[in-house]
Amino acid sequence: MMFPSKSLRQQSLCRGSGPPYPAVSPPYHKHWIQMAVIILIISCWIPLTAAISLEASPRSSPTTETATLLIDTRIPVLINGYWQIMSAEEHRQLVRRQPGTQTFTVDVSAATDTASTTSTVATGPLPTPFDGALAANFSGDDGAGTCLNFINSFLDDPTFQACYPLSMLLKGSNSFFQAMRSLVQITQVIETSCEANKTSCTEYLNDLAEQLKSDDNCGEDYQKQNQVVIQAYKGMTSYEELYGAGCLQNPDTSAYCFVTAVTNLTTSSNVYLYNLPLNSSLPTSALPACDYCTSETMKIYNAASADRTKFISNTYVSAAEQINSECGANFVSAALPEALPESAAISTAQAPSLLMLSILFMTVLHWIR
Incomplete structure (x- = not known):
């Protein structure tokens, strides 16, 4: 009786009774899983980093764009804190209710070159933003829509009124330009503006600027370069630097530099300095x-x-160079400082997502090793 050889028995045991199958290499299978996981992570990482980079890039000035606007002959008028759209005939017939008289006691000795202390009384309400009849041409079926509602809303907001931003008065406030004719009145305006908390008001107005651009508020009018909306946006986003410049006082006279600039004809050119943060050269x-x-x-x-x-x-560099041409090469710095890192512009909503993705990435790399 003959028995199969040892080699034939081994082959029979390896193959079993069925047909032969190729052996699968475990290392190759694991390598394929690793590559698939890495490719998946990279495909998620790239869109997120691209979105953050786009968000962190400096926004372009809205005034560099051009758009064709349709002119609406109706006139928006602020009446008792609310905007109303009316025809020219209705506007001519409008009799405005005179506001109540307010009395302020102001020490104006700081705004003069004399050493004596004098007190002067100012009467009348403080200037307010957007108090003139501007051709707004807001979007909406009635010429107003949600944008005007939003503007009326923040003008009535006690927080906005407490901040009393000088940056929102420099453009588009008729009562502010009238106040600049009076040393007493413009001093009262600056003092009121400087009483606000700069830090909290900066945060509030920056947030308000983002709400302004929202499609739910004035987004359409912002894209159309509506004059009122653009002025509002500039004033909101430039609040901090104009607060600092407006509240600056000359240590020799204790006068506000802004008050001196608008009331003293010998320094009339200094008035233009306060338009630089509003993107005016x-x-x-x-x-x-x-x-x-x-x-x-x-x-x-x-x-x-x-x-x-x-x-x-x-606007800073060209203004600095022009000032140095008159005052000397090193009177002011003619170069921009080092830019803030782009990482500082990442929003608090994006930062947690980036952190979680980073942790996931490190965990997977540790697992597949």
Whole structure:
């Protein structure tokens, strides 16, 4: 009786009774899983980092874009804190209710060159933003829509009124321009503005600016470069630097630099300095005084321009060069400071997502090793 050889028995035991099958290499199978996981993680990582980079990039100035606007002949008028749209005939027939008289006691000795202390009484309400009849041409079936509602809402907000932003008065406030004719009234305006908490008001107005651009509020009008909406946006986002410049005082006279600029004809060119944060360039004919107020105001602007998303970063350099041509090469810094890192612009909503993805990535790498 013959028995199969040892080699034939081994082959029979390995193959079994069925047909032969190729052996699967465990290392190769594991390597394939590792590659698939890494590719999946990378495909999730790239869109997130691209979105963050796009969000962190400096926003372009809205005034550099051009758009064709349709002119609405109706006139929006602020009546008792609310905007109303009316025809020219209705506007002519409108009899405004005169506001109640308020009395303020103001020490104006700081705004004069005399050493004596005097007290002056100012009467009348404080200036308010958007109090003129501007051709707004807001979007909406009735010429107003949600944008005007939003504007009326924040104008009535006690928080907005407590901040009393100078940046929102510089453009589009008729009562503010009237107040600049009076030393007493403009001093009262600046004092009221400087009483606000700069930190909390900066946060509030930056958030308000984002709400302004929302499609639920004035997003459509912002895209159409509506004059009122653009002015509002500039004023909200430039609050911090104009608070600093507006509240700056000359240590020799204790006068507010802004008050001196708008009431003293010898330094009339200094008025243009306060338009720089609103994306308005210094006129070529303007020759600001080579004094403490000019120097310190430009220092405030230089520090603010480190945030390249601010409008002052667009207008600072040319203004500084123009001032130095009159006051000397090193009177003010003519270069922008180092830009804030882009990572500082990542929102608090994005940061946790990025952190969680990073942790997941490290965990998977440790698992597949």
